[in-house]
Amino acid sequence: MNEKLVKKINNREAKIGVIGLGYVGLPLAMAFVSAGFEVIGIDTNEKIVKSLNAGDSHILDVDKEVVASAVQQGKFVATTDFAYICKLDALSVCVPTPLNQNQEPDISFLEFTANKVEKYMKSGLLISVESTTYPGSTRELFYEKFEQGDKEIGKDYYLCFSPERVDPGNTKFQTKNIPKVLGGITAESSELGKILYGSIIEEVIIVSSPETAEMSKLLENTFRSINIAFINEMAMMCERMGIDIWESIDAAATKPFGFMPFYPGAGVGGHCIPLDPMYLYWKGKQNKFFNKFIELSQDINMNMPFNVLTKIQESLNGQGKSIKNARILIVGLSYKPNVGDIRESPSLDIYEKLKQKHAKIDILDPFVPSFRDSQGELISVMQENNCVYSIYDCVVILTKHDSIDYQLLLSESKAIVDMSRTYTMNEEKVFRIGGGSSNHHLCRKLRIKESKISGN
Secondary structure (H helix, E strand, O other), X not given: OOHHHHHHHHOOOOEEEEEOOOOOHHHHHHHHHHOOOEXXXXXXXXXXXXXXXXXXXOOOOOOHHHHHHHHHOOOEEEEOOHHHHHHOOEEEEOOOOOEOOOOOEOXXXXXXXXXXXXXXXXXXXXXXXXXXXXXXXXXXXXXXXXXXXXXXXXXXEEEEEOOOOOOOOOOOOOHHHOOEEEEEOOHHHHHHHHHHHHOOOOOEEEOOOHHHHHHHHHHHHHHHHHHHHHHHHHHHHHHHHOOOHHHHHHHHOOOOOOOOOOOOOOOOOOOOOOOHHHHHHHHHHHOOOOOHHHHHHHHHHHOHHHHHHXXXXXXXXXXXXXXXXXXXXXXXXXXXXXXXXXXXXXXXXXXXXXXHOOOEEEEEOOOOOEEEOOOOOEEEOEOOOXXXXXXXXXXXXXXXXXXXXXXXXXHHOOOEEEOOOOOOOOOOOEEEOOOOHHHHHHHHHHHHHHHHHHOO
């Protein structure tokens, strides 16, 4: 055991580095600062680095007062210079791991980081990779690279994988009280990683290898993706049968064992659920294993925006209108309530599809001031709550933010497509996914009316 490093961690003398200062890295950096460590944050985004050093925060879960205090006390500094790695005793890697256009892992950020770490690290550096990736990547991208060079594990460095478990906007579970899974290349790496994370997190769970830890993260989010897809499909089936899926879910959830409620929606968003299953699917294919559950769930979830368009058209039918030239308001651009995170949000896909159909679109989201569309154009977003809903042919609630007056929205709107169970009572102008009797009977009325008009 590296007793020198253990002593430095226990005495809060170890200098900690965090590469990637986004939704994962910045809260982690502040947790280390709060525990008494000096932290160097490294990010390639100059704008973010400048803002952090000025005491501001770009992450909802991290108050700017916390960042400002850390900077003023000299406990935190952000930089774009990777040469600062040479000053570190421990380093957490929190860089993005997106998918490419072929829905395959893009590990370029991890490869870039591994190169920088190898170039600048001092002897005895403890490295923990937190970025979600496929089983075997920590060993392949870091361990094998370092060992093929002039670095020796247990002497020049220690290496672990410990998956992030961040849930933006969750006030109950944050860095300190979310159990931390960790698997080291060696037993000593695991023990050192446990000591480091144990200084800021209540529970650290050691597993036998980095691959086990990597698999655990993909398992968590693939489980969620598959169950969301299942309930999305059940919602569509219930619509055909005139059954309210939401009421059925509530009823099933009263069972105290053997059932976990999942809820339908416009699709899946965020950095994890839309992406992580594809990392596992890709790795499975490399081993000649084709995971049908993953493929099917991705197909269902990624096609939910088309279901939203069908709902919008249904809502417009009663007004004798088509989507083309219709005035449509999207409520909620972020992928989950009460946050400004739009990564992989299905709302973006729905916006693009409506634009292709030449709808006149406005967006209301109190957490998102603007975004760039598929053409790179900056699109402004309304943030005021006193919106004039009556001017729209259809209001589409995709993400339910608490600060919006939904009773006013209901009273003023001509037609509403509700993808977030905003309204539980049956209202004829509200079209809900898996909505049951209200939509079922209204659509039947519309079909009878159309039949009489056409003379059939």
